[in-house]
Amino acid sequence: MKNQQRSEETRTRILAAALDCFARYGYAASGVAEICQAAGVSKGAFYHHFAGKQALFQSLLGDWLTDLEQTLTRAASTANSVPERLTNMARMARLIFHSNSPQTSFLLEFWSQASRDAAVRQAIIAPYRRFQRYFADLIQQGVDEGTLQPVNALAAAQTLISLTSGLFLQHLVDPQGADWAQATEDAIHLLLHGLQKPEGGAP
Amino acid sequence: MKNQQRSEETRTRILAAALDCFARYGYAASGVAEICQAAGVSKGAFYHHFAGKQALFQSLLGDWLTDLEQTLTRAASTANSVPERLTNMARMARLIFHSNSPQTSFLLEFWSQASRDAAVRQAIIAPYRRFQRYFADLIQQGVDEGTLQPVNALAAAQTLISLTSGLFLQHLVDPQGADWAQATEDAIHLLLHGLQKPEGGAP
DNA sequence: TTTAAAAAACCGACTGGTTGGTATGTTTTT
DNA sequence: AAAAACATACCAACCAGTCGGTTTTTTAAA
Numbered sequence: 001m002k003n004q005q006r007s008e009e010t011r012t013r014i015l016a017a018a019l020d021c022f023a024r025y026g027y028a029a030s031g032v033a034e035i036c037q038a039a040g041v042s043k044g045a046f047y048h049h050f051a052g053k054q055a056l057f058q059s060l061l062g063d064w065l066t067d068l069e070q071t072l073t074r075a076a077s078t079a080n081s082v083p084e085r086l087t088n089m090a091r092m093a094r095l096i097f098h099s100n101s102p103q104t105s106f107l108l109e110f111w112s113q114a115s116r117d118a119a120v121r122q123a124i125i126a127p128y129r130r131f132q133r134y135f136a137d138l139i140q141q142g143v144d145e146g147t148l149q150p151v152n153a154l155a156a157a158q159t160l161i162s163l164t165s166g167l168f169l170q171h172l173v174d175p176q177g178a179d180w181a182q183a184t185e186d187a188i189h190l191l192l193h194g195l196q197k198p199e200g201g202a203p
Numbered sequence: 204m205k206n207q208q209r210s211e212e213t214r215t216r217i218l219a220a221a222l223d224c225f226a227r228y229g230y231a232a233s234g235v236a237e238i239c240q241a242a243g244v245s246k247g248a249f250y251h252h253f254a255g256k257q258a259l260f261q262s263l264l265g266d267w268l269t270d271l272e273q274t275l276t277r278a279a280s281t282a283n284s285v286p287e288r289l290t291n292m293a294r295m296a297r298l299i300f301h302s303n304s305p306q307t308s309f310l311l312e313f314w315s316q317a318s319r320d321a322a323v324r325q326a327i328i329a330p331y332r333r334f335q336r337y338f339a340d341l342i343q344q345g346v347d348e349g350t351l352q353p354v355n356a357l358a359a360a361q362t363l364i365s366l367t368s369g370l371f372l373q374h375l376v377d378p379q380g381a382d383w384a385q386a387t388e389d390a391i392h393l394l395l396h397g398l399q400k401p402e403g404g405a406p
Numbered sequence: 407t408t409t410a411a412a413a414a415a416c417c418g419a420c421t422g423g424t425t426g427g428t429a430t431g432t433t434t435t436t
Numbered sequence: 437a438a439a440a441a442c443a444t445a446c447c448a449a450c451c452a453g454t455c456g457g458t459t460t461t462t463t464a465a466a
Contacts, residue, residue, distance in 0.1 A: 006434085007441065026319060028231030031425060042443045043427085049441090053426070108315040114376045115308045116229060125377055151393065158381065159366070159390040166369025173317045174328055178361065187362040190354065191394055209460085210415065234451060245417045246453080252415090256452070 011049045013039040015063070018056055022106040027057060027113070058123060061110050065127045071096070073134070082142030083192055086160075090188035093164070094181035097171055105172050132157050163187055214252045216242040218266070221259055225309040230260060230316070261326060264313050268330045274299070276337070285345030286395055289363075293391035296367070297384035300374055308375050335360050366390055 017039035021030035032053055036046050050056040075092045114121040135157035142148035167187060171180040220242035224233035235256055239249050253259040278295045279288050317324040338360035345351035370390060374383040 010441080024319075026231075026315065032427080033425075044443050045441070047427070105318045108311070108318055111372065111376050112229065112311040112315045115311055116227070121377060125380065128377075149396070152389070155386065155389045156393060158386055159393050162369035162373060162386070162390060163362070163366045164369065165372055166365035166367065169314065169368055169372055170365060173314055174324060174331075177328065183358065183361055183365070186355070186358045187365060190359060190362050193352070207461095213415080235453080236451075246419095247417045247455095248415070250453070 007049075010039075010041055010045055014041060014046060014049060014056070015060060019060055019103050019106060022057070022060070022109060023103050027106070027109045057109075057113075058120065060106070061120070061123055064104075064107070065123070068096075069127060069130070072131075081147045082138055082145065083147050085138065086188060086192065087185075090185045093167075093184035097168075097181045097184075104168075107168075108172055128161070131161055135160050160188075160191070163191060210252075213242075213244055213248055217244060217249060217252060217259070218263060222263055222306050222309060225260070225263070225312060226306050230309070230312045260312075260316075261323065263309070264323070264326055267307075267310070268326070271299075272330060272333070275334075279341065284350045285341055285348065286350055288341065289391060289395065290388075293388045296370075296387035300371075300384045300387075307371075310371075311375055331364070334364055338363050363391075363394070366394060 014035065018030070018035045021035050021038060024030075025034075032043065032046060035056075036043050039046075046056075050059065071092075072089065075089050078088065110120065110124060114124045132154070136153040139148060139151070139156045139160075140153040143150055143153065164184065167180055167184050170177070217238065221233070221238045224238050224241055227233075228237075235249060236246065238259075239246050242249075253262065274295075275292065278292050281291065313323065313327060317327045335357070339356040342351060342354070342359045342363075343356040346353055346356065367387065370383055370387050373380070
């Protein structure tokens with residue numbers, strides 16, 4: 001086998017094993033030796049590919065975030081009006097929730113570390129800002145085309161992200177507690193149509 | 204000093220020190236010895252009051268949750284219509300966010316552990332269910348009194364909790380990233396009034 | 407009230423096991 | 437032959453929890 005291929009495969013195996021271990025036992029409880037054994041490689045290989053446990057962790061985070069970004073932007077491209085697009089993205093939640101359910105529980109570790117480690121925080125904040133801008137643009141577009149109320153686009157985007165983050169968080173903590181995919185659809189629907197009954201009639 | 208007083212004070216000191224350490228360095232990185240030093244007590248005292256590190260952790264969680272529950276229910280009791288009450292509670296977010304900001308970052312550890320430890324999960328889920336029922340009742344009341352749309356109360360309550368959880372999560376990860384108290388008010392307002400512009404006129 | 411014993415609270419040195427990381431050697435590719 | 441990739445034994449540091457002993461408080465008998 002070519003060297004480059006072999007190397008890349010080992011790296012991938014380590015990443016996959018680490019993802020599994022972190023999700024199963026948590027970051028702190030997952031030893032490097034344990035990860036190596038799960039990946040079927042030696043410690044030498046590990047430290048040849050990664051500067052340390054933390055570096056591996058951040059690498060994992062980066063990969064997941066770029067994946068999410070790609071998935072989301074793809075889903076938004078197939079619809080006409082902005083409300084339709086948002087509904088589509090909400091429906092896609094089912095896919096995200098179900099596909100790699102156990103693996104994603106390591107995201108809690110990310111958030112946890114981000115609150116203390118500046119490097120991790122930056123790694124999370126940067127794509128977050130991109131998401132926010134993306135949704136803000138989308139919402140502004142909806143306002144311009146007249147399908148959305150004349151709201152503050154940035155604030156509305158933040159609300160949307162907070163809502164989905166919260167749903168995802170609860171899904172991670174208590175996967176069996178509810179049909180979170182359905183809950184996401186319901187929540188987006190509720191956000192779109194409003195909870196309060198309008199007092200006066202429309203013009 | 205009386206024995207009971209002394210004992211209780213030591214226990215409180217340990218809890219406070221642990222809260223500080225967990226928030227600052229995380230659960231795993233905070234050693235029992237470190238906590239003891241910060242609290243000004245010995246290991247003997249520690250293990251006299253708590254069965255172990257994990258027990259201390261859960262004790263901390265319990266205290267925080269009961270505090271939150273009390274604060275919230277108090278805030279909901281002073282208003283007339285249901286939308287007003289919800290707005291009031293949103294305004295109270297500023298208080299929650301600002302009061303003990305750094306301390307609360309240990310909640311991320313809770314969520315993280317809850318996804319793996321059944322005991323921690325139960326400790327979080329039980330009050331969560333109470334919150335959900337409480338808000339569902341509130342929303343149902345709003346539907347009955349005609350101030351809210353005829354929505355599914357339980358689903359709407361879940362949405363409300365997810366939204367606030369998400370906001371709190373982001374506040375913990377990136378406290379300086381935004382005015383999260385304001386964002387909470389905005390978000391609740393948005394949820395109440397809806398994002399999408401109604402197509403037809405009202406009756 | 408005094409006192410002695412029992413109980414509760416507290417102390418701190420010690421340990422057995424774990425772990426991230428390293429140093430050195432070996433295999434495979436270039 | 438050089439370099440990249442990988443393997444393995446090893447270590448120093450750390451850490452949750454223990455254990456025998458000490459101080460303080462309470463109890464209760466004298």
